[in-house]
Amino acid sequence: MTVVEAPSTTEHAAAEDLASAALSLARRFAAGATMWCIAPQWPAHGRHVAVEFVHPVIVGKRALPAVHIEGLDTIAAVRLLARPGDVLLAVSAVDDPATAELLSRAEAWGMTRIWLGAGARPTSGRAEHVVWLDGADPTLASRSGDMVLLYHLLWELTHVVFEHRGLLEPEAECTDAVCVTCSDEGRVAEVRSVHSDGLVEVMVNGTYETIDASLVDRVEPGDLLLVHAGVALTTLEVLPQ
């Protein structure tokens, strides 16, 4: 029987990742964010995580805005509903295409991304917080109690952070000259409309910008671009390889 084998080293790492995800999540909620939950392979988990936050099991804990989104128009729905600064919480295996696409686009929409899963681990950079049970069979982990444990703990830790009011302030602006986040690396943009003169209107980090896309062939609304200094450098695959 393999149901409850202890993947202890991966659990140790997951605990640390949960802690930093909970700190970010509490800060986002404190700033007015809504958490949009998706679990295209396992919608029951998407519903479960949303109800944890909206209707806490412990009396007296505050109700927090979390919404599960599912169905054929999941991507269009989150694009319409989410505001910059909101949180995308995904529960899935690494190879779920709908999750992969939403995570890619959510970066352009200015969302903080938390990805909970099991099995083969995603490559780095696809979400701000990846909390993963490495090696576990994703479908079995999704029903063994391991997956539900991850989001139960995310909920519990988020409420612990709320007890530390001084830490709910956003982190200080980065002024470090070599900071990777603030350096002029390319940013992900989603095309909203295309003009005839090579200019396109895009959304970058949750705000509209007009950029020059003349270096890129055949740009269409919905395309993802890598943008640097107001110029589109290349088209990005919606589904990372």
Add this chain to the structure above:
Amino acid sequence: MSDEPTGFLYPFIESEERDSTSLLVELTGSARGKMADSRTLRVAMLERWHDDLVRAGTAMADRFRRGGRLLAFGNGGSATDAEGTVDLFRRPPNGRPLAALSLVDDRAVLTALANDVGFELVFSRQIIAHAGVDDIAVGFSTSGDSVNVLRGLEEAARRGLLTLGLCGYAGGAMAASTSIAHCLVVASESVHRIQEAQNALTLRLWEMVQQDLDAVMTA
């Protein structure tokens, strides 16, 4: 590295706390402790209920062999566990897909029944509508006291279904009910740990059913 608490290094007033380092250490430690608690409880419950899981798995496999279906229900997080259980039986990672239906999925049915006859009857009325004598009813309630889950299981027992209940704490009213053939109680005071252990128990049930169907098919 010492495991000493580091709180004494930060004698700030709470609202002036600015450095998250010690909080992250605290959160990580708390998560690790609860992960260990969860795993220990799941292992203990799989052992505690081993014989019942074998008997229930055999009885469920018999029902499936006769053309029966699994009907699952619960409230809130337990509703999603019912839905997840149905998903596991119907769309398994390996083995046979088996007929299973969640009684929490249809919002028209749920709201019609809740509005017209009361929330305590939302599952029993669906059992009346759907249940066949070879079917299996599985009710989830962490407290063991959810009235609509109890009513659903009572109606199912009256109609000859195989009845299973998953509950927590000391089992509540479900543990005392004569309508539940197999009542698996997760002895814990934490709703979260109870749900995690109920996941492990239902996954084991699914394994038992698959093994039983395999054994008979290949015998």
